[in-house]
Amino acid sequence: MNRSDAADRLLAAAEKLYYARGIHAVGMDDVRAEAGVSLKLLYQLFPSKEHLVAAYLDARDEGWRGRLADHVAATGGSARDQLLAVFDWLGLWFAEPGFRGCAFINAFGELGGSAPLVIAVVRRHKGLFREYLLDLARGLDVPDPAGVAEQLLLLAEGAMTAAAVLPELRAARQAHRAAAALLDASLPSGPPADAGARRRATQSSSA
Amino acid sequence: MNRSDAADRLLAAAEKLYYARGIHAVGMDDVRAEAGVSLKLLYQLFPSKEHLVAAYLDARDEGWRGRLADHVAATGGSARDQLLAVFDWLGLWFAEPGFRGCAFINAFGELGGSAPLVIAVVRRHKGLFREYLLDLARGLDVPDPAGVAEQLLLLAEGAMTAAAVLPELRAARQAHRAAAALLDASLPSGPPADAGARRRATQSSSA
DNA sequence: TAGCGTAGAGAACGTTCGTTCTCGGCGGGG
DNA sequence: CCCCGCCGAGAACGAACGTTCTCTACGCTA
Numbered sequence: 001m002n003r004s005d006a007a008d009r010l011l012a013a014a015e016k017l018y019y020a021r022g023i024h025a026v027g028m029d030d031v032r033a034e035a036g037v038s039l040k041l042l043y044q045l046f047p048s049k050e051h052l053v054a055a056y057l058d059a060r061d062e063g064w065r066g067r068l069a070d071h072v073a074a075t076g077g078s079a080r081d082q083l084l085a086v087f088d089w090l091g092l093w094f095a096e097p098g099f100r101g102c103a104f105i106n107a108f109g110e111l112g113g114s115a116p117l118v119i120a121v122v123r124r125h126k127g128l129f130r131e132y133l134l135d136l137a138r139g140l141d142v143p144d145p146a147g148v149a150e151q152l153l154l155l156a157e158g159a160m161t162a163a164a165v166l167p168e169l170r171a172a173r174q175a176h177r178a179a180a181a182l183l184d185a186s187l188p189s190g191p192p193a194d195a196g197a198r199r200r201a202t203q204s205s206s207a
Numbered sequence: 208m209n210r211s212d213a214a215d216r217l218l219a220a221a222e223k224l225y226y227a228r229g230i231h232a233v234g235m236d237d238v239r240a241e242a243g244v245s246l247k248l249l250y251q252l253f254p255s256k257e258h259l260v261a262a263y264l265d266a267r268d269e270g271w272r273g274r275l276a277d278h279v280a281a282t283g284g285s286a287r288d289q290l291l292a293v294f295d296w297l298g299l300w301f302a303e304p305g306f307r308g309c310a311f312i313n314a315f316g317e318l319g320g321s322a323p324l325v326i327a328v329v330r331r332h333k334g335l336f337r338e339y340l341l342d343l344a345r346g347l348d349v350p351d352p353a354g355v356a357e358q359l360l361l362l363a364e365g366a367m368t369a370a371a372v373l374p375e376l377r378a379a380r381q382a383h384r385a386a387a388a389l390l391d392a393s394l395p396s397g398p399p400a401d402a403g404a405r406r407r408a409t410q411s412s413s414a
Numbered sequence: 415t416a417g418c419g420t421a422g423a424g425a426a427c428g429t430t431c432g433t434t435c436t437c438g439g440c441g442g443g444g
Numbered sequence: 445c446c447c448c449g450c451c452g453a454g455a456a457c458g459a460a461c462g463t464t465c466t467c468t469a470c471g472c473t474a
Contacts, residue, residue: 021320024231027461038422039463049462105368106316112307112371113228126372150376151362151385158365161312164319165333169357178358181392182385234431245452246433256432 007045009035014056019103023053023110053107054117060103061125065132072136079139080183083152086133087179090156091172094163101164102157129153142186151182214252216242221263226310230260230317260314261324267310268332272339279343286346287390290359293340294386297363298379301370308371309364336360349393358389 013034017026028049032039046052068089075085093099100106104122111118130153137145137152159175220241224233235256239246253259275296282292300306307313311329318325337360344352344359366382 022317024317024461025321028463029461039424040421043463100319101316105312105372106319108372109308109313109316110229110231112313114232122372126369130373130376147381147384150378150381151388153376154365154369154378154382154385155358155361156365157368158361158363161364161368162333162361165312165315165329166337169337169360171357171361174354174357175361177354178361178385178389181358181389185388185392231431235433236431246454247452250433 003041003045006035006037006041010037010042010045010052011056011059014052015060018053018056018107019060019100020098023107028052050115050117053111053115054121057104057107057118057121057125061121061128064103064125065128069132079136082139083133083136083183084176084179086136086152086156087159087172087176090159090163090175094159094167094172099163102160105157105161126153126157129156140183140186144186148182148186152179155179155182210248210252213242213244213248217244217249217252217259218263218266221259222267225260225263225314226267226307227305230314235259257322257324260318260322261328264311264314264325264328264332268328268335271310271332272335276339286343289346290340290343290390291383291386293343293359293363294366294379294383297366297370297382301366301374301379306370309367312364312368333360333364336363347390347393351393355389355393359386362386362389 010031013031014026017030017034028042029039031052032042035042042052046055068086071089071092072082072085075082075088077085104125107118108122130149133152133156134146134149137149140148142148155175155178159171162169162171217238220238221233224237224241235249236246238259239249242249249259253262275293278296278299279289279292282289282295284292311332314325315329337356340359340363341353341356344356347355349355362382362385366378369376369378
């Protein structure tokens with residue numbers, strides 16, 4: 001087996017097992033067995049569990065942001081539409097079978113104090129997500145796109161944890177409504193002329 | 208030593224150690240040593256680690272919600288003021304030394320799949336926080352207090368995780384601004400007359 | 415074909431941890 | 445004063461895990 005193939009299989013196995021069961025509940029031998037790779041090769045490719053976990057999170061970061069950006073780009077529309085499409089995509093993600101919250105928040109809570117490699121990857125991921133929102137927010141005609149991006153980031157983070165802990169809240173829909181309200185309120189000229197109509201329609205459709 | 212005193216000391220030790228280092232990084236003997244209690248008595252009071260963790264989270268739930276409610280009640284003012292005071296209190300909490308995010312989210316990420324007692328306590332805590340926000344939101348003159356409460360819940364949850372992972376974002380301040388905007392937008396008659404002035408003042412004071 | 419480097423399978427090792435057991439001592443009732 | 449039961453201290457036990465080591469077999473090269 002090619003070393004690169006083995007690395008791919010190991011990362012796929014790590015993502016499946018770590019995300020589903022948590023990190024400390026999955027042993028190196030579990031990952032090895034799921035990937036069908038020898039322990040020796042595993043340790044040649046990833047010299048410790050922390051390295052494997054960091055690589056898993058790195059791969060997941062790339063995939064997650066890629067799928068989000070693809071969905072948003074496919075939606076098209078104005079900057080406002082694209083920012084709202086972020087929350088549509090969150091709703092699709094939350095509804096996927098096996099959804100267990102944000103892998104990065106989970107990993108941070110699990111390894112918070114004792115895994116600097118992992119902490120760095122988590123921070124990088126959240127920072128890149130924030131930058132992505134900021135890029136979209138720069139397309140708005142608002143005086144403070146960074147503030148809007150950070151407020152939407154808070155909404156998205158809150159939706160992820162709420163969806164994991166209290167699935168019945170339909171967090172993505174509430175986050176979408178809140179995001180629309182924040183976008184309207186952030187316009188220096190006030191909400192667009194039909195904002196009231198849109199708000200009423202959004203509320204009644206969420207009953 | 209009284210059994211009730213021993214339980215109190217054990218819960219205090221558990222809170223200090225579990226919150227600071229995470230749950231699986233703290234052994235039963237660490238808690239026993241910190242509390243100055245014998246292992247035998249520990250197991251008489253809490254028959255397993257999972258019971259001890261659940262009891263720790265229950266005690267923390269009570270303390271956390273109590274401190275929040277005290278701060279909000281001491282603030283007084285309108286329902287709107289009290290809801291915003293929730294975010295003021297979050298800012299104070301985030302700034303405390305040793306802040307490491309929400310203990311319940313951390314525990315959920317750490318034990319997500321394998322500790323039903325703990326999951327139940329986490330869900331109860333978040334449910335009670337949501338009910339608290341809902342009680343405050345019922346004092347607003349808005350058509351959908353439940354929606355407002357849930358949107359503010361998302362903001363608060365997002366602020367907690369963002370503050371833990373990216374402290375430099377000053378999440379509480381952004382969450383406060385977003386909450387004010389959401390409250391203005393949720394009024395059926397539109398924002399109060401001075402909402403624009405308040406928004407501008409809030410923005411400039413955050414530079 | 416002989417020799418060598420390497421890979422795979424899994425045993426082995428050392429550590430940690432949750433939980434239970436043993437032993438020595440202390441206090442309270444006859 | 446003596447005996448019995450309980451308690452604290454800590455050893456002990458079994459399991460799990462991260463990591464390394466051993467042994468065997470295979471493929472490549474001359």
